[in-house]
Amino acid sequence: MTLINIVEIVVSVLLIALAFLAINSKTLIKSVMFLSSLSMLAVIGFVIMRAPDVAVTEAVIGSGLVTSLFVFTLLAVRKAGKKI
Amino acid sequence: MKNFLALLLTLFLGYMIMSWLATNEFFPAMGDVDVTTRVSQKYIERDVNGNSEEVVFGEATNLESGPANTVTAIVADYRSFDTLGEVTVLFVSSLGVALLLGGTKQRRLELNFHPNFMLRVGSRALFGIILMTGIYISIHGHLTPGGGFPGGTMIASSMLLLYLADDEFRAKVKGFKILESTTGSAYVIIGLLGLLLGGYFLENLLVNGVLGDLFSAGMIPIIYILIGLKVGSEISGVIDNFLTEEGV
Numbered sequence: 001m002t003l004i005n006i007v008e009i010v011v012s013v014l015l016i017a018l019a020f021l022a023i024n025s026k027t028l029i030k031s032v033m034f035l036s037s038l039s040m041l042a043v044i045g046f047v048i049m050r051a052p053d054v055a056v057t058e059a060v061i062g063s064g065l066v067t068s069l070f071v072f073t074l075l076a077v078r079k080a081g082k083k084i
Numbered sequence: 085m086k087n088f089l090a091l092l093l094t095l096f097l098g099y100m101i102m103s104w105l106a107t108n109e110f111f112p113a114m115g116d117v118d119v120t121t122r123v124s125q126k127y128i129e130r131d132v133n134g135n136s137e138e139v140v141f142g143e144a145t146n147l148e149s150g151p152a153n154t155v156t157a158i159v160a161d162y163r164s165f166d167t168l169g170e171v172t173v174l175f176v177s178s179l180g181v182a183l184l185l186g187g188t189k190q191r192r193l194e195l196n197f198h199p200n201f202m203l204r205v206g207s208r209a210l211f212g213i214i215l216m217t218g219i220y221i222s223i224h225g226h227l228t229p230g231g232g233f234p235g236g237t238m239i240a241s242s243m244l245l246l247y248l249a250d251d252e253f254r255a256k257v258k259g260f261k262i263l264e265s266t267t268g269s270a271y272v273i274i275g276l277l278g279l280l281l282g283g284y285f286l287e288n289l290l291v292n293g294v295l296g297d298l299f300s301a302g303m304i305p306i307i308y309i310l311i312g313l314k315v316g317s318e319i320s321g322v323i324d325n326f327l328t329e330e331g332v
Contacts, residue, residue, distance in 0.1 A: 049114070052229035053155045056221070060237045065319070068244055072327060075195045 004048065011044050032070045039063035127162065128154055142296045150292035150301030151226035159231065160304050160311075164286040168271065170233075171311060175268060178318045181325050190328040192254060199249055207249035214242040222312030226301045232308040236315025243320040247327055257324050260317040267314040274303060274310075 015038060022034035039062030046055035105111050119125050126132050130139055130148040137147060149157040159167055199207075218238030225231035246253050278287030286303075293300035 053153075053231070056230045056234045057237075060234045060241065064241050065237055065244070068241070068248070069323070069326065072195070075197055076193050076327075 007044075008048055011041050011048070015041050015045070029071070029074055032067060032074065035070075036063045036067040039067075127158055130157070132162065139295065142294065144295040146292055147295060150288070150295065151304050152296045152300075153226055153228065153231075155229070156226045156231055156301075156304060156308070160225070160307055161288065161301075164275075164307070167307075167311070168275065168286070171268065171271065171314060174315065174318055175264075178322050181322050185325040185328075187330045190330060192251065193327050193329050195251065198251060204249050207245045211242050211245050211249075214238060214245065218242065218312070218316065222309055223305065224298070225308035225312070226304045227296065227298070232311030233315055235308075235312040236317075237319060239312070239316030240319035240323060243316075244323050247323065254324070254328070257321060260321050260324075264314055264317040264321065267310045267317075271307065271310050271314070274307065278303075 018034050018038040018041065022031050022038060025031045025034060039058060042062065043055045043059045046052075046058060128139075130137070133148060135148060138144065139147065141152060149161045151157045151161065215238075218235045218241075220235075221228070221230035221238060222232055222235030225235065275286040278289060279285045281287070282289055288302040288304070290302035292302050299305075
């Protein structure tokens with residue numbers, strides 16, 4: 001078993017664990033953080049599978065733009081309602 | 085009990101997918117495929133029209149399609165019409181956001197947080213680096229991974245960082261709108277020029293040059309820079325719509 005196989009297995013197990021945590025978190029901001037780290041690990045997966053174009057797009061959109069938009073939305077919603 | 089049932093169902097579905105894929109002859113393991121029988125080999129060798137010429141990085145000239153990055157060769161040259169449709173989809177979605185959230189009298193959304201000194205200085209320092217990386221990725225789209233769409237999104241993320249750094253900041257939305265419509269029209273005009281002069285919509289009119297040079301691949305870098313500017317200004321407009329509200 002080479003190093004790349006071990007990295008593949010670690011990344012896949014962490015992906016499933018983070019997806020579970022993102023669904024089951026109690027607070028929304030934690031869900032967003034788990035979703036962001038899931039995107040970051042998906043980038044590693046794409047690089048291992050030799051798809052650098054998809055990896056660049058996923059890194060920018062999945063873990064950058066979407067996360068910050070979610071965080072901004074949560075900040076804006078918290079103003080009107082009570083604690084989320 | 086409910087969670088347990090859900091776990092059982094997920095495991096069952098996962099087992100079904102894995103066992104089906106493991107015995108499927110149309111889904112071989114990674115690295116086992118004989119790529120010479122696949123259609124992708126035609127794109128890699130630039131052999132779609134049958135004029136086989138050896139592809140050597142840094143030497144080959146006058147190939148069927150110029151970009152060194154094969155994904156760009158497919159996205160912006162062989163299938164450029166699809167990319168025009170993709171750009172149109174993004175334009176329609178930003179139009180929908182502007183219709184729902186836009187208005188004449190707008191001000192910044194009041195967030196329940198104010199940036200401190202570190203965030204303000206750090207964001208200003210990072211803004212230039214992210215903007216430069218986005219422009220670099222857009223310009224080198226025909227050589228390295230990336231291209232117009234990720235580059236444009238990176239430009240928009242740098243604008244988002246400025247919004248984060250300063251609670252009074254608002255982008256010049258009017259300039260973004262002018263840039264967006266100009267670049268979008270330029271893409272269509274380039275396509276129509278190809279139709280008039282070359283006989284096909286989005287025909288590559290310029291010489292391809294040496295494979296792997298910065299100034300190579302004819303129209304492809306121009307088209308990708310236009311797409312990068314268009315996507316960047318479009319998503320910046322969407323972000324501005326999200327972070328403003330109607331008011332005095």
